[in-house]
Amino acid sequence: MKRLKHETLSIRTSADIKQLVKLAAAREHRSVASMIEVLILAYAQGHGLEAVPDAPVNAGERKKRHGTD
Template sequence: MKRLKDQTLSIRTSADIKRLLRLAAEKEHRSIASMMELLILNYAEECELKADTPE
């Protein structure tokens, strides 16, 4: 399912976390942004979180 990508997310993190994210993305042949989306979606599924819930 294609998602409309109309939002920007900018985070500050440590060099170690950034390195781990880059390594994970490379292992999965993904971009860093795509890897972040995958990690967030997997976490949301595991915790039964739904995007349609109000903030």
């Protein structure tokens, strides 16, 4: 199932981690963004995590989404 992409995620990481994710992506013939998605989905599946649509992740997210800031 193709996922619609409406969110942006930016991270800061070390040069080593960046190099590793680039190497993994190249090995799988994927973009870095696609590789990160695959890794997160595999982790979630292996640990019994499931996304719930529109569920806030933390109080900060809830405030942003509902304008109670």
